[in-house]
Amino acid sequence: MKNFNGKVLFLDRSDINTDEIIPAKYLTEITKEALKPYLLEDLSLKGFDNKEDIKDKVVVVTRENFGCGSSREHAPWALEVNGINVVIAESFARIFRQNMFNCGMMAIELPKEKIDNLFNNYSGSITNIEVDIEKAKLFVTSSEQSEVIDFELGGFDKVLVQEGGWVNYADNRY
Amino acid sequence: MGKTLVEKIFDAHRVEQPYPDTHVLKLDRVFCHEITTPIAITDLMARGKDRVFDPSKIKAVIDHVTPAKDSKTAEQGKILRDWARRHEIKDFFDIGRNGVCHAIFPEKGFVRPGYTIIMGDSHTCTHGAFGAFAAGVGTTDLEVGILKGVCAFKSPKTIKFNLKGSLQPGVYAKDLILFIIKELTVNGATNMAIEFTGPVVDEMSMESRMTLCNMAIEAGGTVGICYPDMTTVEYLWEYIKDEFGSKEEALKNYSKWVSDADASYEKIYEYDISKLEPMVTFGYKPDQVKSVNEMTGTKIDQIYIGSCTNGRIEDLRIAAGILKGKMISDNVRAIVSPATPAIYTMALKEGLIEIFQSAGFCVTNPTCGACLGMSNGVLASGEACASTTNRNFNGRMGKGGVVHLMSPATAAASAITGTIVNSQLYKG
Numbered sequence A: 001m002k003n004f005n006g007k008v009l010f011l012d013r014s015d016i017n018t019d020e021i022i023p024a025k026y027l028t029e030i031t032k033e034a035l036k037p038y039l040l041e042d043l044s045l046k047g048f049d050n051k052e053d054i055k056d057k058v059v060v061v062t063r064e065n066f067g068c069g070s071s072r073e074h075a076p077w078a079l080e081v082n083g084i085n086v087v088i089a090e091s092f093a094r095i096f097r098q099n100m101f102n103c104g105m106m107a108i109e110l111p112k113e114k115i116d117n118l119f120n121n122y123s124g125s126i127t128n129i130e131v132d133i134e135k136a137k138l139f140v141t142s143s144e145q146s147e148v149i150d151f152e153l154g155g156f157d158k159v160l161v162q163e164g165g166w167v168n169y170a171d172n173r174y
Numbered sequence B: 001m002g003k004t005l006v007e008k009i010f011d012a013h014r015v016e017q018p019y020p021d022t023h024v025l026k027l028d029r030v031f032c033h034e035i036t037t038p039i040a041i042t043d044l045m046a047r048g049k050d051r052v053f054d055p056s057k058i059k060a061v062i063d064h065v066t067p068a069k070d071s072k073t074a075e076q077g078k079i080l081r082d083w084a085r086r087h088e089i090k091d092f093f094d095i096g097r098n099g100v101c102h103a104i105f106p107e108k109g110f111v112r113p114g115y116t117i118i119m120g121d122s123h124t125c126t127h128g129a130f131g132a133f134a135a136g137v138g139t140t141d142l143e144v145g146i147l148k149g150v151c152a153f154k155s156p157k158t159i160k161f162n163l164k165g166s167l168q169p170g171v172y173a174k175d176l177i178l179f180i181i182k183e184l185t186v187n188g189a190t191n192m193a194i195e196f197t198g199p200v201v202d203e204m205s206m207e208s209r210m211t212l213c214n215m216a217i218e219a220g221g222t223v224g225i226c227y228p229d230m231t232t233v234e235y236l237w238e239y240i241k242d243e244f245g246s247k248e249e250a251l252k253n254y255s256k257w258v259s260d261a262d263a264s265y266e267k268i269y270e271y272d273i274s275k276l277e278p279m280v281t282f283g284y285k286p287d288q289v290k291s292v293n294e295m296t297g298t299k300i301d302q303i304y305i306g307s308c309t310n311g312r313i314e315d316l317r318i319a320a321g322i323l324k325g326k327m328i329s330d331n332v333r334a335i336v337s338p339a340t341p342a343i344y345t346m347a348l349k350e351g352l353i354e355i356f357q358s359a360g361f362c363v364t365n366p367t368c369g370a371c372l373g374m375s376n377g378v379l380a381s382g383e384a385c386a387s388t389t390n391r392n393f394n395g396r397m398g399k400g401g402v403v404h405l406m407s408p409a410t411a412a413a414s415a416i417t418g419t420i421v422n423s424q425l426y427k428g
């Protein structure tokens, strides 16, 4: 399994699309590693610096409809090669969400109040989130406070994370 | 309780339901293009699984960047081409015979009512116009599709649009779908199929239905779907005539692919669209939609007519009808990309290509072209494009550019004035 424990990048916007996550001009790359410098290059978000802000981050916390637009799996890959294996949002676009679990990564949905609380209470400080897959709990900590948040993880999503993705699972089974 | 069309397709294709909300379906078609498939192929090779489940059910095309523009895109084309040869995938369309995937695959008769289809492309929802369940997927789903001919989906939910009335002159399927996306917002249909029904859809050509279904994804929808009818049968007839004794028999067979009257929907929308005006987008999201009249006078630098949304023969006829005997404004440049070679040939025979060229358009080969700012027709920073494509995201057609989505009629009229304008100004 991948690493689901580390520092949080807060992206305070809805509808962040896959062109913003990884622009189309980089789709000619045929290795995942080549995508690394371009993650979130075209994100329109005030004050965001894609070189500095994503450093050492493992978890993204964001708003609604993350990953809408193109079906490109380059979006989760660009996150993955930068060490980001978890995105927590109010909601996801279908294809992006499936791509995350298909790669053995996690797309976790939380209700709006919980997302609002994360932004209100933590977005100003260095925050760490640890995902416990067995218990389906998030352990959130900053220097000032900490809390535990429950989330829902479907059976199929869990098995994909545990087996490291859909290709191996499907090839063994069908 | 009755079933929706999508539920019926799921029932007919279910291999397994490993979890209550997970349905593994057998696939009738796996479509491939050169941007998302090569990386699936190289990954399968690296895993020692360079196999295909059934070469006759896999169809592949080079369409996004064609001719190749540099070494990297040449390499992507080569990976797809070599793979198609290696696995004897006969329906592989290379330059000279290639066209935009969601235009050429239906045109070749590969899409049928009741089919399940995946492709590594979000606009795969287009093929729902034939009463098929067709969904865009990522590379991993595509790999499994290629390898095993299956794909997993969540339990299908459906919303239904019952569209009544009739479209006014100068108002087209594109205006209707822009209006619908505005109503639904960009995630209003996430994880849902969108059924388009009612007299307005019954009257529509397959081309117009494809335009409607093409943009279902812009509201987050998994697929846009129409019920098959005589229009569907007529479109497919050349390819299905050996299968059925008559068109009526084909229609009878296909008529099982409709929702039951007592099927359950997430939501049903009813609209009388008789007063609908031509629509256009203004921002960086496809639900930022206004009427053309509200946007009249907005300056544009480039016009693009083409893509899987509006690069079909009907679209070229409408645009050429407006451009005939006219010149585009000195302040703009204009590009048209017929979506397939067959469309190009028809346009040539009907004199449409000449009309475009005389008006000052550049006519390109069939390709996605300017739609995704990856090969040709890229905007400079600060420029605006009047475009018949489906996505206006920030940077989509080039960094710093803005794309206004609209119908081919509005795009053609706007080319003449150099600003966004209602095509009714140029009628007749």
Ligand code: SF4
Pocket: B064, B100, B101, B102, B121, B123, B307, B308, B309, B367, B368, B371, B372, B389, B390
């Ligand atoms: S025309 Fe545009 S939207 Fe359609 S498949 Fe090509 S790039 Fe995608």
